[in-house]
Amino acid sequence: MSKPRPPVALYLHLPFCLARCPYCDFVVYAGGDARGPRARTEHLYAAVARELELRADALDGRFGRPDVGGPREPLRSVYFGGGTPSLVPVEWLERLLAVVRDRYGVVSDAEVTLEANPGPEERGDPAAFRRVGFTRISFGAQSLDEGELRRLGRRHSPDDVAAAVAGARAAGIGSVNLDLLYDVPGQSLAAWETTLQAALALRPDHLSLYALTLDDPDAEGITGREGDHLPTPPGARRWRERARLEQDEDRAADQYGLATDLLAAEGWRGYEISNWSRPGHESRHNLAYWERRPYEAVGPGAHAFDGVVRRWNAATKDPYIAALLPAQGAAAEPPGGRETITPETATSERIILALRLDVGVPAAWADRSPLADSREWAESAGLLESMEVGGEARLRLTLRGRLLSNELFARLV
Numbered sequence: 548m549s550k551p552r553p554p555v556a557l558y559l560h561l562p563f564c565l566a567r568c569p570y571c572d573f574v575v576y577a578g579g580d581a582r583g584p585r586a587r588t589e590h591l592y593a594a595v596a597r598e599l600e601l602r603a604d605a606l607d608g609r610f611g612r613p614d615v616g617g618p619r620e621p622l623r624s625v626y627f628g629g630g631t632p633s634l635v636p637v638e639w640l641e642r643l644l645a646v647v648r649d650r651y652g653v654v655s656d657a658e659v660t661l662e663a664n665p666g667p668e669e670r671g672d673p674a675a676f677r678r679v680g681f682t683r684i685s686f687g688a689q690s691l692d693e694g695e696l697r698r699l700g701r702r703h704s705p706d707d708v709a710a711a712v713a714g715a716r717a718a719g720i721g722s723v724n725l726d727l728l729y730d731v732p733g734q735s736l737a738a739w740e741t742t743l744q745a746a747l748a749l750r751p752d753h754l755s756l757y758a759l760t761l762d763d764p765d766a767e768g769i770t771g772r773e774g775d776h777l778p779t780p781p782g783a784r785r786w787r788e789r790a791r792l793e794q795d796e797d798r799a800a801d802q803y804g805l806a807t808d809l810l811a812a813e814g815w816r817g818y819e820i821s822n823w824s825r826p827g828h829e830s831r832h833n834l835a836y837w838e839r840r841p842y843e844a845v846g847p848g849a850h851a852f853d854g855v856v857r858r859w860n861a862a863t864k865d866p867y868i869a870a871l872l873p874a875q876g877a878a879a880e881p882p883g884g885r886e887t888i889t890p891e892t893a894t895s896e897r898i899i900l901a902l903r904l905d906v907g908v909p910a911a912w913a914d915r916s917p918l919a920d921s922r923e924w925a926e927s928a929g930l931l932e933s934m935e936v937g938g939e940a941r942l943r944l945t946l947r948g949r950l951l952s953n954e955l956f957a958r959l960v
């Protein structure tokens with residue numbers, strides 16, 4: 548049985564957006580819930596700062612204060628996600644980072660990421676972000692086709708993406724990611740290639756390419772009082788029903804294959820199923836998730852993991868603020884849930900997460916694990932292949948395996 552371990556990374560969820568994109572399932576407050584007195588944005592930021600202190604108190608008690616070479620090392624990655632954290636006033640970003648440095652410690656070469664939208668009203672001031680300590684910006688570009696951006700309900704143009712990347716570079720941001728979507732309604736293979744080529748012409752360091760997924764969190768039962776998702780608004784639900792009709796699995800597979808070939812030819816490394824980078828720009832934060840390292844997390848809907856227990860905050864904003872900023876008495880943990888991961892589940896998770904990476908898993912893992920039962924099937928179906936890294940025999944997904952990974956992963960749980 549594994550033991551709890553201190554976090555190597557920290558995630559902060561800041562949930563405000565100008566408007567809600569109809570496909571989005573993140574914990575987001577938009578429109579009137581993100582502006583004006585009803586939004587209580589300042590209260591939310593103060594509650595996140597309070598939660599940072601509360602979680603740090605607990606870590607101090609379990610593992611001691613952060614110290615280089617000690618049992619609790621300073622953080623290697625801090626990630627401000629959302630929502631649109633680039634909308635948060637810089638003074639608040641600076642205050643939150645000051646609490647993180649003081650209570651968690653941050654190594655001198657840490658990756659400190661801010662998610663941003665590229666539109667002129669949303670991208671904020673990259674020079675100020677650099678000044679307060681962000682080293683990486685991840686832009687939600689989604690597409691570089693004007694019509695697709697409109698269909699997706701985005702509020703920026705391809706030129707805005709170019710201006711956002713140029714602004715980040717001019718400010719000295721060392722690593723820039725673009726998120727892009729494929730399997731977008733009405734998106735031909737040629738249009739996807741045009742978006743990829745336009746993205747490469749902007750010379751980002753990292754690309755996250757996701758198939759547009761249109762889930763239904765209500766049907767999955769994760770939108771209740773303690774749930775980590777918010778209900779889907781009726782308009783978004785109707786949009787998804789229409790959009791689903793214009794998606795196509797075969798076209799999506801071709802789009803994925805095209806991206807794989809094109810980026811490999813440009814010298815990019817597809818280090819994870821959905822992520823490509825120039826050498827040295829792999830996302831340290833996301834690698835912590837896939838390598839199943841422990842991470843702390845604060846904010847509505849955020850998930851934390853200490854190696855044994857997975858903990859989550861409920862998505863609803865007002866109970867979150869009420870617990871952390873009570874009118875009377877001491878702050879309490881916000882509502883949410885927790886789950887102890889059994890050794891069997893831990894083994895399955897470790898294999899599934901590692902198989903997402905291009906370095907795969909040690910072949911020896913297939914001797915005694917759920918992989919032992921599925922290896923032969925997966926190899927004969929062309930989903931798994933053998934390779935060697937530093938003299939060690941390993942197994943990894945083929946391109947076909949990446950496309951059909953869910954079929955293999957379902958056998959491993």
Ligand code: SF4
Pocket residue numbers: 563564566567568571572573575629630631664687
């Ligand atoms: S901007 Fe991003 S986080 Fe906000 S609603 Fe759109 S997809 Fe969701």
